[in-house]
Amino acid sequence: MLGDSHKVVNPFEWGEKGRLFEACLNVAEMRRLPAIAAGGEQRCCARIQFGKAGELVTAVGQVCAVLTVLCQRCLEPLQLDLRPAVHWGIVTSEAAAERLQAELEPVIVTGQRANLAEWVEDELILAMPVVPMHQPAECAVTLTTPAVPDVDHPFAVLKSLVKNKGPSR
Ligand SMILES: [Zn+2]
Numbered sequence: 001m002l003g004d005s006h007k008v009v010n011p012f013e014w015g016e017k018g019r020l021f022e023a024c025l026n027v028a029e030m031r032r033l034p035a036i037a038a039g040g041e042q043r044c045c046a047r048i049q050f051g052k053a054g055e056l057v058t059a060v061g062q063v064c065a066v067l068t069v070l071c072q073r074c075l076e077p078l079q080l081d082l083r084p085a086v087h088w089g090i091v092t093s094e095a096a097a098e099r100l101q102a103e104l105e106p107v108i109v110t111g112q113r114a115n116l117a118e119w120v121e122d123e124l125i126l127a128m129p130v131v132p133m134h135q136p137a138e139c140a141v142t143l144t145t146p147a148v149p150d151v152d153h154p155f156a157v158l159k160s161l162v163k164n165k166g167p168s169r
Contacts, residue, residue, distance in 0.1 A: 007117040011090045011109055014050040015057030021048040021116055027067065030121045036128070040068030040077050046120045048086050057090040058104065063123050072131045074140035084127035088119070 007023065014021070027033050027042035048061030064083050071078040089104030091097050097106035107119060136143060 008113055008115050010112045011050065011059065011107075011114045011116075012057055012112070015052050015059070015090065018049070018051050021046060021050065021059070021061070023116075025117050025120060027065070030117065033067070033121055033124060036067075036069055036125075038068050038070045038077050041066055041079065042068060044120065044124065046086075046116070048088075048116070056100075059086060059088040059090060059107075061086045063120050063127075065124050067124070067128075069128075069132050071134045071139060073133045076134075076140050078132055078134050080128065080132060082124055082127045084123045086123060090114075 007025075009019075009021070023046055025044045025046060027037060027044050033042075042065075044063065044065040044067075046061065046063045048059050048063075050057065050059045052058065062083060062085050065080075067080045067082065068077050069080060070076070087104050088107045089097075089100040090107050090109055091100065092109060094108065097108055100106050107114075133139065
């Protein structure tokens with residue numbers, strides 16, 4: 001396991017040297033994920049290879065994480081298994097970011113330092129479902145309302161809407 005000093009690196013130098021970022025990161029020490037997480041198991045590992053494609057510094061690899069969040073349907077803990085792939089093109093300006101090939105995700109670095117733990121955290125946040133929920137069979141809340149109106153009674157939904165709306169017309 002790498003210490004904190006190895007998470008803040010010069011990505012351009014790492015590209016030149018073809019270094020490998022391999023770390024197990026403490027989710028509790030991250031800045032935004034602890035607010036989303038719901039206790040329970042939180043693990044995160046990253047393995048990202050820095051290198052160069054011509055003049056461009058790239059970093060390619062994978063982040064693996066198990067995070068526990070709250071299911072937005074039943075509010076019980078839900079374990080998410082996230083494995084976002086990383087394809088970063090490291091650039092110094094917006095203009096350079098626009099010139100990147102489509103398969104690379106631009107990461108703009110203006111100084112000489114980048115906190116790789118923060119980049120990994122960004123990837124995890126992007127990989128999270130917008131509304132995390134259990135699979136229906138695993139959820140404590142059983143869905144009784146059909147998602148689509150019953151075709152035999154096309155006005156059933158309308159009827160319930162009218163009922164909810166009350167007597168005012
Ligand atoms: Zn649930």
